[in-house]
Amino acid sequence: MKKQSYRNIDMLNRKWTAISRRCTKFNGICMRVESQRQSGANDFDVYKAAREQYQVEMGHAFEFEKIWEIVRLDPKWNKTLTSGEAQSKRSRNSSSFDVSDARTNVDLNADTDDIPGDIEEISPPCRPVGRDKTKRAQRHANEIDRRA
Numbered sequence: 301m302k303k304q305s306y307r308n309i310d311m312l313n314r315k316w317t318a319i320s321r322r323c324t325k326f327n328g329i330c331m332r333v334e335s336q337r338q339s340g341a342n343d344f345d346v347y348k349a350a351r352e353q354y355q356v357e358m359g360h361a362f363e364f365e366k367i368w369e370i371v372r373l374d375p376k377w378n379k380t381l382t383s384g385e386a387q388s389k390r391s392r393n394s395s396s397f398d399v400s401d402a403r404t405n406v407d408l409n410a411d412t413d414d415i416p417g418d419i420e421e422i423s424p425p426c427r428p429v430g431r432d433k434t435k436r437a438q439r440h441a442n443e444i445d446r447r448a
Contacts, residue, residue, distance in 0.1 A: 322358075323368050327377050329353050 330350040337346055354362045362368075371377055429437075 319364050319367055322362065323364055323371060323377075325358065326350065326354050326362050326364075326368055327372065329357065330372075 330346065333346050333350045333353060341349075351362055
């Protein structure tokens with residue numbers, strides 16, 4: 301006679317879902333703390349700071365430490381750096397905006413006669429009229445119509 305297990309697949313899936321959510325949250329906090337690692341801090345300091353941060357954010361202690369130790373080495377839990385993240389912090393902060401690579405050779409010391417015609421015609425785009433200014437102009441036009 302077969303012995304029936306007291307846990308079915310649904311029970312195990314629900315339990316794993318809860319564990320996975322909390323481990324994912326803790327792993328994200330670990331990654332964040334790791335990226336802000338202080339000079340001279342070791343892995344235990346990072347782990348301790350992550351546990352404290354988890355306590356602050358979630359309102360309770362992280363209780364799946366042994367499970368996280370097992371799953372953290374799996375590729376799903378390891379952060380892979382993209383080419384943008386692989387830069388050093390200094391190079392990321394120095395150019396926080398994208399610069400167009402369009403190269404136009406225009407001699408700034410040249411007279412306007414020497415500049416090609418298509419460049420001379422370019423003017424900065426004008427801003428659209430704002431909402432308040434449009435309403436004010438419409439009210440003003442309505443008042444003039446009433447007086448007339």
